[in-house]
């Protein structure tokens with residue numbers, strides 16, 4: 001096709017991005033990578049399993065996080081972070 005020729009040299013790198021709403025996850029927040037199924041724990045800060053690419057903070061609260069799975073290199077956009085409130089005991 002003519003269009004394919006026109007795009008030659010202007011290669012678009014397609015990266016798979018999945019969206020995940022943390023409010024729909026049961027339990028302690030761990031979830032399987034939508035692509036390869038490896039368990040990703042948001043509390044794991046070792047970055048062995050995933051790498052944080054982007055953080056969106058709003059009013060001192062984490063609103064959105066874009067991570068990359070180190071196993072399959074797919075990207076996952078996490079939303080729905082719980083708003084941490086200071087509770088009076």
Ligand SMILES: [Zn+2]
Pocket residue numbers: 033034035036037038069070071072073074
């Ligand atoms: Zn993966």
